[in-house]
Amino acid sequence: MGTLEVNGKSVEVDEEGYLVNLNDWDEAIGAELAKTENVNMTEQHWEVVNFLREYYNEFQIAPAVRVLTKAIGKKLGPEKGNSQYLYELFPYGPAKQACKIAGLPKPTGCI
Numbered sequence: 001m002g003t004l005e006v007n008g009k010s011v012e013v014d015e016e017g018y019l020v021n022l023n024d025w026d027e028a029i030g031a032e033l034a035k036t037e038n039v040n041m042t043e044q045h046w047e048v049v050n051f052l053r054e055y056y057n058e059f060q061i062a063p064a065v066r067v068l069t070k071a072i073g074k075k076l077g078p079e080k081g082n083s084q085y086l087y088e089l090f091p092y093g094p095a096k097q098a099c100k101i102a103g104l105p106k107p108t109g110c111i
Helices: 027-036 043-059 065-076 083-089 094-101
Strands: 002-006 009-013
Touching: 002 027, 027 043, 027 094, 043 065, 043 083, 043 094, 065 083, 065 094, 083 094
Parallel strands: none
Antiparallel strands: 002 009
């Protein structure tokens, strides 16, 4: 386990960099987690991250990439609900990388 320092606040992360306590998350921590993933956050990135947080609050699970793609397509439109768009935003895996930035647990089925 390690820690992440953000604005004078220490938060615990596991060995893969995921937040240990989901309640520690805020946008500043999300931005810091994005830096560790070499992701330069844009409005489109935050849209996906916020979608994931809403999804998690509703279903208590981080979606795998297929489910994520389908759910985003339903809510944000087909131009955003496709793998190519999501991989452009999160090249190391939309579900895995976006969930980490969103302060959520690693999705089931992610290596």
